[in-house]
Amino acid sequence: MHDQEKSEPEQILNQYKDITLNGSIEEVVSFINNLLGQNDDLIIRRFKVFSEFPAVIFYFSALTDQVMINQEIMKPLMYVPEHLQNEKIEISVLKNIISDQALFYSQSKFERYLGHIAEAILEGKTVVAVEGMDVALLIGSRTVDKRAVEQPQTEQVIQGPREGFIEPLISNLGLLRYRLPTADFRVNITKIGTKTKSMVAVCYLEGIVNPELVKEVNKRLSAIDIDGILDAGYLEQFIEDNHFSPFPQIMNTERPDKTVANMLEGRVAILVDGSPFALIAPVVFSSFYQSIEDYTTRYLQGSFVRMARVVALVFSLIFSALYVAIISFNPELIPTKFAVAVAGGRAGVPFPAVVEILIMEVSMEVLREATIRLPQQVGGALSIVGVLVIGQAAVAAGFASPITVVAIALTTIGSFATPAYNAAFALRMLRFPLIFLAGIFGLYGLVVGLILICNHLLSLRSFGVPYMTPAIPWNxxxxxxxxxxxxxxxxxxxxxxxxxxxxxxxxxxxxxIVLQNSDNALDPSKMGNQEEDK
Structure with missing residues (x-):
């Protein structure tokens, strides 16, 4: 034990990982004390099972409900069951009596390895060791405070479900199973992170998803060797195909209905314990401007809104650069009357159009970031008042022309119309190199920049699926x-x-069935004839 005290906790755990219990609770207490004894929330309580057998219970008070442990674990173990009060209980049958007659827990099992016992305590389970038994009882008693299921903050819809993922993995799996009461729904849970040991669930529909996709997802996840996984975004950075692309190759979502919809198409969902986001793979570029509301509304409405969203996406990418190119190099493309108005607005501006646009774009990005980081009560006021005041003041001071403010406003509104935040962020990043190219080479620079972006999109893959599918390759x-x-x-x-x-x-x-003519049961002409017959 002297050498054990000098070792690091993780070294002690690895050293005793394959050592089994020998029936002595003192050895277990000594091992747990050396490994976890410096934690003030570790509870080690000695008692006697059925008032006869010495035992000890281990748990972390921060991860369990102590009232539940007292009432549902310790109390049943300390009192002899009524039908056994007049019988002699032998240590050889004690294990079966505890599991089959004393405790009423479905999440309980016996474990004989010291390392696994320590890991169970760290996971929030309650461990009971009894003198003379070569196994310890592990009880699933983890209780962690969690927030209520509420509407997702980043993917709000007018028509559709109002439920969103929360942090505990078990709750999120319940939201999926609630929508998929089928035997084809599969959940494979692994642990990633040498320190955090975060539970990662790979979810899919057997019989729909291609087995090679599931195999590839599990292969990439199993290759991750890191000390901690704190959010699903950690995994996304490890398993995506192109790590240097601004475009996301894996979709993240807070919506269970969107996750289920993608699984029904043959995709895989990855959930992490502690993260309210699910990762969807593989995805294509069109997935990022599609919303679940496109499918919950009638197809005419959904198509109209989606086309408006595509126009906004194009605006958010090229409008600022197009404005710079036309104002700086090709003003003849502007109608004469409008050109006069633009020239009058820019008369007092001391900067070239490209510098003016860059100043406004950077200011807008800083304002957007400040709005996100400020408290909600203050952030809403800043986003509205700040844009109005700064824009009007910039025009009055001569730093920007009114038409520039309009161009920046249209570009910003277009980026807000993209449902996926990470895809909108990619377009925001690419605006700046396009503005530089347009400011140096005009429309030629803008076209070259768009060609480079298109070539990059065509080269991307998401788990082997071409990123521009179904446009290219055509389907x-x-x-x-x-x-x-x-x-x-x-x-x-x-x-x-x-x-x-x-x-x-x-x-x-x-x-x-959908398109066949109905019987028109309440047709006024038919109902009128029935009234006349009566």
């Missing part, structure tokens, strides 16, 4: 859900780029 089935959202009865197949095992989404006769 008729996928085009029905690209810019417009076609009716459900048009989209009979799952995305072929995912190579799902089950390709059919609809029954063979659904289109005829």
């Amino acid at each position: 008729i089935q996928g085009l029905k859900d690209l810019v417009i959202r076609a009716p459900f009865w048009w989209m009979k197949k799952r995305p072929p780029a995912l190579f799902p095992l089950d390709t059919d989404r609809l029954g063979p006769d659904m289109k005829q």
